[in-house]
Amino acid sequence: MKNPNPGTELAKERNRAAQERTLMAWIRTSLTLISFGFGIERIVSILNQNLGGIPNPIRLSRILGISFIALGTFSLLAAAFDYRHQLKRIQQNDLLYQSRKSPTLIVAYVLAFLGMIAFLGILISPFIK
Numbered sequence: 001m002k003n004p005n006p007g008t009e010l011a012k013e014r015n016r017a018a019q020e021r022t023l024m025a026w027i028r029t030s031l032t033l034i035s036f037g038f039g040i041e042r043i044v045s046i047l048n049q050n051l052g053g054i055p056n057p058i059r060l061s062r063i064l065g066i067s068f069i070a071l072g073t074f075s076l077l078a079a080a081f082d083y084r085h086q087l088k089r090i091q092q093n094d095l096l097y098q099s100r101k102s103p104t105l106i107v108a109y110v111l112a113f114l115g116m117i118a119f120l121g122i123l124i125s126p127f128i129k
Helices: 006-050 058-090 103-127
Strands: none
Touching: 006 058, 058 103
């Protein structure tokens, strides 16, 4: 049995710790997205109730709130799967660079799309009654 190289083992530990920090960042981001989505939906529904139930045929706030919750949940699951995959790569010494789609970029695109929907909804809301 071969003695492990201390340099290699320390590098693996640094990579594992980096993956742990990345997962924690994703957990914080996902929790923020879920909370933000829940907050949008609840605040707008309370405002509508207190202002006499102003009719909102599109229910954009509900759609946006649910979209943020779904995005946060999807982000958390994707981060967990990526974390497990990266730990397996570290354990197997399969640490060659592999190009892959970044979950961060996907979340950024979806957030930009949701922001565009919110902007358009606010822009056209005065015309819908």
